[in-house]
Amino acid sequence: MRDQATKILVCDDEIDVREMLAEYLTKRGFHVLSAANAEELRATLGKGRVDLIVLDINMPGEDGLSVLRSLRPDNPVPVIMLTAAGDVVDRIIGLEMGADDYLGKPVDLRELEARLKAVLRRQDTPQTQGQSSDGATTARFGAFTLDLEAAKMVSDAGEELALTAMEFNLLKVFARNKGRVLNRDQILEQAHDRSWDPFDRSIDIRISRLRRKIERNPEKPTIIRTVRGIGYVYDPED
Known part of the structure; x- marks a missing residue:
């Protein structure tokens, strides 16, 4: 605070x-x-x-x-x-x-x-909330590690990846819901404190922006995948 x-x-x-x-x-x-x-x-x-x-x-x-x-x-x-x-x-x-x-x-x-x-x-998200679905305080996103308590993402080479507050909160939502398919309403409510409007493209735009930062091939994402007709899922291999 x-x-x-x-x-x-x-x-x-x-x-x-x-x-x-x-x-x-x-x-x-x-x-x-x-x-x-x-x-x-x-x-x-x-x-x-x-x-x-x-x-x-x-x-x-x-x-x-x-x-x-x-x-x-x-x-x-x-x-x-x-x-x-x-x-x-x-x-x-x-x-x-x-x-x-x-x-x-x-x-x-x-x-x-x-x-x-x-x-x-x-x-101002409290550090006490900085845990993923399995209780871990870090989460892997491809070649990057998200530190939920420090609110930062670092590459395997040790370089910090610049994130906006909303991007960090989106990644945190996915880390807390590993393997769970989330629709846009669930994502927006958890990350943005407001309900989703069917004409609101903000979630899709921000996820596209995140993919350009963390995916090896943003056109064929493997970290945050699209589930057609439903939403998105974070299901990393490791």
């Missing part, structure tokens, strides 16, 4: 949006920082700790997707993207690039607060 107020950085070119989010979140105990563009965002990040970024996609100049691309994979700070209502393409691209969640505009303040808290809960 954090011993000081959670710092939220809101980056949006619309001053009304920044002020609205700052006022609402400050009243709920968050410490809110604001940035009007990519340059201000980077300057703020350079000054110290930020726990989560709320990032608008459609900003003039350097847009939110470009900012997100520059952050990942070196900076693991969680990012919630703000997208135009119904702009599915931007949401998909954002998720593929490592965003932790997304929210459409106009922003529902209560939903934003719920999404913030859900992402932050995933960041």
Whole structure:
């Protein structure tokens, strides 16, 4: 748990949006920082700790997707993207690039607060929960070992693989359900604290992103396999 107020950085070119989010979140105990563009965002990040970024996609100049691309994979700070209502393409691209969640505009303040808290809960998962289905605190994913207590993944060569908070939580869900076929609803509820929408492709996108990191051949996955018509299964050979 954090011993000081959670710092939220809101980056949006619309001053009304920044002020609205700052006022609402400050009243709920968050410490809110604001940035009007990519340059201000980077300057703020350079000054110290930020726990989560709320990032608008459609900003003039350097847009939110470009900012997100520059952050990942070196900076693991969680990012919630703000997208135009119904702009599915931007949401998909954002998720593929490592965003932790997304929210459409106009922003529902209560939903934003719920999404913030859900992402932050995933960041603060207690180590006492760091066990796989067989009680182990590590799990093998191909040439990588996931350390459930330290929340990191290391290759056989000793190199750490950069993971977003959501990617780690997905891997943790699979580690805890080794050999068990999980549908999308089960995965999303366990990893994302919300129910699955039939039109929500976030799980499929994130699993595709994970496969590109851990599978020898992402086009023919053997670690996290698709079970047609149902969902996914983590069933490693070892």
